Amino acid sequence: xxxxxxxxxxxxxxxxxxxxxxxxxxxxxxxxxxxxxxxxxxxxxxxxxxxxxxxxxxxxxxxxxxxxxxxxxxxxxxxxxxxxxxxxxxxxxxxxxxxxxxxxxxxxxxxxxxxxxxxxxxxxxxxxxxxxxxxxxxxxxxxxxxxxxxxxxxxxxxxxxxxxxxxxxxxxxxxxxxxxxxxxxxxxxxxxxxxxxxxxxxxxxxxxxxxxxxxxxxxxxxxxxxxxxxxxxxxxxxxx
Amino acid sequence: xxxxxxxxxxxxxxxxxxxxxxxxxxxxxxxxxxxxxxxxxxxxxxxxxxxxxxxxxxxxxxxxxxxxxxxxxxxxxxxxxxxxxxxxxxxxxxxxxxxxxxxxxxxxxxxxxxxxxxxxxxxxxxxxxxxxxxxxxxxxxxxxxxxxxxxxxxxxxxxxxxxxxxxxxxxxxxxxxxxxxxxxxxxxxxxxxxxxxxxxxxxxxxxxxxxxxxxxxxxxxxxxxxxxxxxxxxxxxxxx
Numbered sequence: 001x002x003x004x005x006x007x008x009x010x011x012x013x014x015x016x017x018x019x020x021x022x023x024x025x026x027x028x029x030x031x032x033x034x035x036x037x038x039x040x041x042x043x044x045x046x047x048x049x050x051x052x053x054x055x056x057x058x059x060x061x062x063x064x065x066x067x068x069x070x071x072x073x074x075x076x077x078x079x080x081x082x083x084x085x086x087x088x089x090x091x092x093x094x095x096x097x098x099x100x101x102x103x104x105x106x107x108x109x110x111x112x113x114x115x116x117x118x119x120x121x122x123x124x125x126x127x128x129x130x131x132x133x134x135x136x137x138x139x140x141x142x143x144x145x146x147x148x149x150x151x152x153x154x155x156x157x158x159x160x161x162x163x164x165x166x167x168x169x170x171x172x173x174x175x176x177x178x179x180x181x182x183x184x185x186x187x188x189x190x191x192x193x194x195x196x197x198x199x200x201x202x203x204x205x206x207x208x209x210x211x212x213x214x215x216x217x218x219x220x221x222x223x224x225x226x227x228x229x230x231x232x233x234x235x236x237x238x239x240x
Numbered sequence: 241x242x243x244x245x246x247x248x249x250x251x252x253x254x255x256x257x258x259x260x261x262x263x264x265x266x267x268x269x270x271x272x273x274x275x276x277x278x279x280x281x282x283x284x285x286x287x288x289x290x291x292x293x294x295x296x297x298x299x300x301x302x303x304x305x306x307x308x309x310x311x312x313x314x315x316x317x318x319x320x321x322x323x324x325x326x327x328x329x330x331x332x333x334x335x336x337x338x339x340x341x342x343x344x345x346x347x348x349x350x351x352x353x354x355x356x357x358x359x360x361x362x363x364x365x366x367x368x369x370x371x372x373x374x375x376x377x378x379x380x381x382x383x384x385x386x387x388x389x390x391x392x393x394x395x396x397x398x399x400x401x402x403x404x405x406x407x408x409x410x411x412x413x414x415x416x417x418x419x420x421x422x423x424x425x426x427x428x429x430x431x432x433x434x435x436x437x438x439x440x441x442x443x444x445x446x447x448x449x450x451x452x453x454x455x456x457x458x459x460x461x462x463x464x465x466x467x468x469x470x471x472x473x474x475x476x477x478x479x480x
Contacts, residue, residue, distance in 0.1 A: 013441060013443055013460075014443055014445060014458065015265075015269070015282075016269055016278075016279045016280065016281075016282070017269060017273050017279070017412060017414075017460065018266060018267075018268075018269030018270035018271075018272075018273050018279075019414070019458060020445070021266045022265070022266075025255075025262070025284070026258060026261045026262075027258075028258075029255070029256055029257060029258030030258035031258075032258075033257050033258050038256075039256045039257070039258075040256065040285070040286060040291070041256075041283065041284065041285055041286075041291070042255075042256070042282075042283065042284035043281065043282065043283050043284075044265070044281065044282035044283075045280070045281050046280060046281075047443070051280070051281070073423050073444070073446060074423050074424045074427045075423050075426075075427045075430055075431070075444040076427070076430060076431035076434050076435075076442075077434070077442070077443050077444060111424075114424065114425075114427075114428070115428065116423070116424050116425075116427030116428050116431075117424035117427075119427070120424075135448075151446060151447075151448075153448070172257060174257075174259070183313050183314050183315050183356070184314045184351075184354065184356050184357035184360075185354075185356075186315075186356075187314045187315045187316070187354075187356030187357075187359070188354070188355065188356050190315055190316060191315070191316035191356075194316050194317070195316075201253060202316075202317070203253055203254055203287070203317050204313070204315040204317060205254060205260070206313060206391060207391075208375075208393075218254065218259060220253075220257065
């Protein structure tokens with residue numbers, strides 16, 4: 001059975017303007033790979049209602065799981081929760097379970113749960129909350145979409161709590177073979193290898209180090225024995 | 241007149257598996273911002289023909305400029321050029337102008353222009369070449385799509401040669417105000433500011449440093465005088 005598929009939606013003008021370098025995509029990609037879930041697509045869109053709604057609909061329909069990052073804080077530019085509700089035609093308002101979490105959090109710190117902070121308790125009907133052990137304001141899951149924070153420490157904590165709830169497949173295994181020859185020198189045997197081992201994905205990533213060309217050959221798949229066989233055959237062919 | 245819009249398409253299994261952290265998106269985002277071109281969307285897709293063709297068609301139709309990264313080397317997993325040709329219904333084969341560049345490059349190094357390397361001269365009809373000062377194998381532009389390498393040093397060099405050929409708009413200016421208060425404490429005056437300065441984009445980015453909450457407020461727009469006015473008003477309102 002093929003692995004379940006996933007997509008990620010990163011929401012944030014700050015990524016698209018170059019102000020911030022996204023960190024969450026790389027983290028999620030690694031976690032999903034270990035869980036045996038194939039991340040097939042990532043989209044980054046701006047803090048724009050229509051763009052977010054359209055992307056959520058497209059990705060939710062095309063993949064088994066969707067993960068969003070960003071736009072669930074207390075400020076006016078945090079519109080993700082409302083967009084997710086709109087994408088699924090759900091009513092959204094401050095919800096008692098989320099409000100109770102925030103109330104306890106701010107009470108314990110002697111801070112006011114003001115109107116802005118209360119925005120973080122806006123959760124669509126039928127969504128289930130995602131725990132936020134870092135700063136309390138919860139994420140949520142609606143249909144197959146997991147809505148998480150953009151701040152990396154919070155995003156990572158939410159991913160850690162979500163991953164065990166998902167049905168994964170066979171973890172993706174890989175072997176990397178570093179060859180100190182340019183891609184052009186090894187492309188022909190590499191293609192033959194890929195055509196023989198059609199159950200594996202064989203990628204070639206060139207690099208240049210101190211003026212010398214090299215290639216990292218990455219052999220990926222779910223069957224370690226097959227990966228070993230391909231790696232051995234490549235080494236034999238190239239006389240490594 | 242609004243600024244031209246742009247999208248980026250990153251092609252590569254290695255990004256989606258978490259093996260490699262993408263560096264090109266952040267670089268392109270900064271360069272486009274300086275050129276007055278609004279990057280509106282980024283997609284990352286795997287080395288899959290149908291996924292690449294679908295994304296190219298969608299982005300090319302929706303935005304003024306599209307930039308791709310990855311998949312134009314000599315190995316079997318480098319399928320971008322063929323996908324771009326398919327997306328626009330163009331014939332593709334080894335083209336004399338690209339072949340001449342590669343022939344000179346490998347002749348000078350005493351290396352053979354073998355069948356694998358010749359794949360890098362596959363250029364769709366009607367495309368114009370994009371110079372590669374780092375390793376010669378050219379990118380190309382077809383319709384509004386600029387096809388560039390995934391290796392960051394080559395990608396950056398190609399971006400540098402492409403940007404001056406584009407019609408830009410007003411560069412996006414920004415001011416960042418660091419406020420040592422949590423977002424929840426400043427969200428209400430911030431929303432009022434955003435509603436007054438509708439020509440500006442006002443973003444709030446929370447952080448935590450040594451256990452203290454703070455917010456970076458980023459005010460973006462094309463009119464420096466307006467940005468100054470908004471920044472001054474925010475500082476007055478918050479008593480900074």
